Every structure is written in C-alpha cells, then in structure tokens.
Amino acid sequence: MPVTLIIGAQWGDEGKGRVADVLGADADVVARYAGGDNAGHTIAVGDEVFKLHLVPSGILHEDVSCVLGNGMVINPVNLLAEMDGLRARGVDLSPERFLISSRAHIITPAHIALDRASEQALGEQAIGTTLRGIGPAYLDKTGRRGIRAGLMRDAESFADAVHDAIERANVALTGAGASPLDASATALKWIDAAMRLGPYIQDTSQYINRRLGEGARIVCEGAQGTMLDLDHGDYPFVTSSSPVAGGALAGLGFGPLHVDRIVGVTKCFSTRVGSGPMLTELDGALGQRLRGSGENFWDEFGTTTGRSRRCGWLDAVILRHAAQVSGFTELFLTKLDILSGFEFLKIASAWELDGIHLKLPPENLEDLQRAKPVYETMPGWDADLSRMRYQKDLPPAARQYIRRIGELCDTPVRTVGVGPEREQQIALNDAL
Ligand code: IMP
Numbered sequence: 001m002p003v004t005l006i007i008g009a010q011w012g013d014e015g016k017g018r019v020a021d022v023l024g025a026d027a028d029v030v031a032r033y034a035g036g037d038n039a040g041h042t043i044a045v046g047d048e049v050f051k052l053h054l055v056p057s058g059i060l061h062e063d064v065s066c067v068l069g070n071g072m073v074i075n076p077v078n079l080l081a082e083m084d085g086l087r088a089r090g091v092d093l094s095p096e097r098f099l100i101s102s103r104a105h106i107i108t109p110a111h112i113a114l115d116r117a118s119e120q121a122l123g124e125q126a127i128g129t130t131l132r133g134i135g136p137a138y139l140d141k142t143g144r145r146g147i148r149a150g151l152m153r154d155a156e157s158f159a160d161a162v163h164d165a166i167e168r169a170n171v172a173l174t175g176a177g178a179s180p181l182d183a184s185a186t187a188l189k190w191i192d193a194a195m196r197l198g199p200y201i202q203d204t205s206q207y208i209n210r211r212l213g214e215g216a217r218i219v220c221e222g223a224q225g226t227m228l229d230l231d232h233g234d235y236p237f238v239t240s241s242s243p244v245a246g247g248a249l250a251g252l253g254f255g256p257l258h259v260d261r262i263v264g265v266t267k268c269f270s271t272r273v274g275s276g277p278m279l280t281e282l283d284g285a286l287g288q289r290l291r292g293s294g295e296n297f298w299d300e301f302g303t304t305t306g307r308s309r310r311c312g313w314l315d316a317v318i319l320r321h322a323a324q325v326s327g328f329t330e331l332f333l334t335k336l337d338i339l340s341g342f343e344f345l346k347i348a349s350a351w352e353l354d355g356i357h358l359k360l361p362p363e364n365l366e367d368l369q370r371a372k373p374v375y376e377t378m379p380g381w382d383a384d385l386s387r388m389r390y391q392k393d394l395p396p397a398a399r400q401y402i403r404r405i406g407e408l409c410d411t412p413v414r415t416v417g418v419g420p421e422r423e424q425q426i427a428l429n430d431a432l
Contacts, residue, residue, distance in 0.1 A: 017041020030058025040303025071251020
C-alpha cells in the first residue's frame with residue numbers, strides 16, 4: 001500500500017485522527033494536506049488522551065515521520081504551542097521526523113481578526129467558523145498576497161512580511177468597525193516563531209516523492225469532511241479548503257497512481273458544528289442522547305471550539321455523495337458503541353424533493369434546504385459493544401445496521417470502532 005487516504009465522509013469530527021493513528025502504525029509517513037488548526041483530532045492511547053490540531057496523529061508512533069503539506073494554512077504560534085505540549089509528554093518532534101512544507105501558507109493574527117469581523121458582519125447568516133483565521137488565510141493565498149512558510153527560513157524578512165500584512169489588514173478591519181492590530185509588536189513576537197520553525201521547513205512534495213521512490217508507505221490524514229469541502233460541500237457553509245481525495249494530491253504534491261486505498265470515515269450517526277443544513281438533525285431527547293453529557297472526551301463537543309455538536313440519524317445520501325466524490329475503496333465506521341440501547345435506529349436512504357426521491361444531494365443550497373429525509377427504520381440492540389473485538393460477537397441487529405450502510409453507499413465497511421481506544425475496533429469481512 002504505497003498511499004492510503006483517510007477522508008471524512010460527513011461534516012468533520014468523524015474520528016479521522018483515530019483512524020490515522022491506527023493505520024499510521026503500519027506507515028512510514030503520515031501527512032496532513034488541508035486546513036489548519038480548525039481541525040481537532042482526539043486520540044486515546046492507554047490512559048493518555050492527545051488532542052491534536054495541526055500535528056498529524058502519526059507523531060504518536062515513534063518510527064513514523066510527519067508532514068504538514070503545502071495545502072495547509074498554519075498558525076506558527078499555535079503550532080509551536082502544540083509541539084511544546086507534545087514534547088513535554090515525551091514525543092520526539094525533531095526536524096528529522098517532522099517536516100513543514102515551504103509552500104504552506106501562514107495564518108497571522110490579522111486573519112483571525114478578519115475571520116471574527118466577517119462572522120460578526122454576517123450576523124444571523126454567520127457560517128459558524130472556528131475563528132482560527134482559516135478563510136481569510138486561504139483568501140490571501142488565492143489572492144496571491146499570502147505569506148508562505150518558506151519565508152520563515154529568513155526571520156527578518158518573515159517579520160517584515162507579517163508587519164506589512166497586518167498593516168494591510170488593518171485597513172479592512174477598521175473599515176469593518178473592528179480595532180486595528182499592533183503590526184510592529186506582532187512582527188517582533190513572530191520573529192521568534194520563525195527562528196524556531198525555520199529548521200522544519202522543506203520542500204515536502206520532493207520529500208514525499210523521494211520516500212515513495214524508496215517504497216515508503218504513506219498515510220494522508222484528512223481534516224474536516226466532504227460536506228465542508230469548498231466545492232463539494234453545502235456551500236457557503238463550508239471551510240475554505242478541499243478535504244476530499246483530490247485535495248490530498250494537490251495538498252501534498254504527488255501523483256494519483258500512488259494511491260491504492262481510500263478510506264472514508266463516518267460516524268454511525270450524523271454530527272455537525274456550525275451553521276448550515278443537516279436534514280437528519282434531531283432536536284429532542286434522541287439528539288441529546290447521541291451528543292452525550294460532555295463528561296467524556298468522546299462526547300459530541302468540539303475539540304477545537306468546545307461547541308456542542310448538532311446530532312442526528314445517519315444520512316446515506318451524504319455518504320453516497322462522499323463515496324462518489326473521493327472514490328472510497330472502503331468505509332471505517334466509528335462510534336457504533338454509542339448506538340447500544342436505542343430501541344430503533346433510522347438511516348436516511350434518500351431525500352424527497354418535490355415528490356422525487358434523490359439518491360445524491362442537489363447541487364444548490366435552496367433545493368437542499370427544501371429536501372426532506374426518507375427514512376428506513378431498523379431494530380436496535382442492547383448489548384455493550386465496547387469489549388467486542390470480533391465480527392461474530394456483534395449482535396445480529398448491529399450487523400444488519402452495518403451491512404445496510406455498506407449497501408446504501410455501495411462501499412464495503414471494513415472496520416468498525418466500538419470505543420475510543422486503539423484496540424476498540426473490529427475488522428469486518430464479507431460474511432458480515
Ligand atoms: P472554518 O474552517 O473555521 O472556516 O469553518 C467553516 C465551517 O467548517 C464551520 O461550520 C466550522 O464549524 C466547520 N469546521 C471547520 N473545521 C472543522 C472540523 O475540524 N470539524 C468540524 N467542523 C469543522
């Protein structure tokens with residue numbers, strides 16, 4: 001397996017970090033290709049819980065190298081804080097095993113202030129961003145005025161560029177009624193970040209292609225999910241990058257023929273943070289039950305923002321779309337254990353719009369918002385799944401539920417997660 005892609009099939013938070021941690025055990029390199037510290041990946045290793053925002057989950061495996069790809073937007077100060085936190089817990093983050101693309105773009109405090117100002121200006125129509133400056137940073141990238149990480153090799157020039165970018169943003173900020181930022185003070189502070197991160201900067205596309213030539217196995221860890229994709233998600237309630245399979249190729253710089261496994265990751269139900277349509281959302285007690293109380297780290301509260309997630313039944317229309325856009329070769333289902341104890345379960349197998357049953361989402365938001373889910377109802381199960389490790393142990397109703405998901409999106413479910421720990425997963429075969 002030269003390259004495995006791990007892709008979110010829903011609205012992010014599917015458990016991709018956990019899957020990357022599991023698949024990373026057999027990899028030589030784990031690489032992130034899109035987004036920035038809007039992502040939040042939680043991994044449980046024994047008694048320890050790691051919450052990662054920028055550093056790929058593979059870092060927890062000693063022999064794995066990790067890459068932040070050119071498709072990412074990186075806040076250097078937040079990255080250093082995350083690296084320091086990991087180092088304090090004994091994780092090796094030397095430049096020999098942790099590489100940052102010289103072509104990745106930098107998030108400055110101006111991007112964060114602009115993100116906030118833009119959300120405030122939108123009022124009730126706000127996207128509900130993570131306020132990490134992601135959209136404004138990608139806007140500068142596509143506007144061809146962004147700062148690339150490569151500039152951190154020269155701390156003085158980097159500080160000058162940060163200074164100028166903040167001065168420029170101050171015009172927009174004051175125009176939007178927000179306070180301007182102190183460009184000189186920020187630039188001074190960021191010299192330090194540049195000096196510390198400079199040694200990590202490389203042409204990571206060349207690195208990855210060289211490693212592929214040597215026969216290395218590479219896992220690409222997606223962030224966010226298909227429905228947050230700038231093109232294929234429910235625009236404008238999306239992020240500003242491409243979390244789908246194509247985004248991995250562009251965001252790391254290698255050719256498609258290296259890819260032989262594309263793992264779509266989905267929860268066994270739906271969750272979403274931020275605004276935007278979610279046809280299967282449950283408002284009442286059932287939604288609350290899926291969300292959890294917030295006492296456990298795996299309950300449905302954002303790793304990055306702490307916001308409570310909207311919860312609902314699984315939506316096969318979304319999954320089918322995700323499988324098609326990225327060409328999933330298999331599905332990894334997470335959190336099946338959470339569904340124990342439900343008397344019945346529902347899956348939206350289609351959406352109804354103007355009397356027609358749709359198998360895939362309509363391309364415009366107005367139609368999408370008018371559509372209604374068409375549900376299939378299935379029996380639930382009571383057994384606690386968290387200690388189960390074999391397919392044969394699963395109750396018949398759980399197997400039926402998994403089988404139906406695979407049928408509905410025409411993609412085999414190969415693994416199911418039954419708890420947050422590394423070993424809490426069950427490999428599945430065709431005899432399910
Ligand atoms: P942004 O990426 O901060 O611009 O946010 C745009 C939309 O994507 C908002 O609805 C966010 O809640 C959502 N989003 C961004 N990153 C994640 C993530 O890692 N998990 C879930 N939702 C996310």
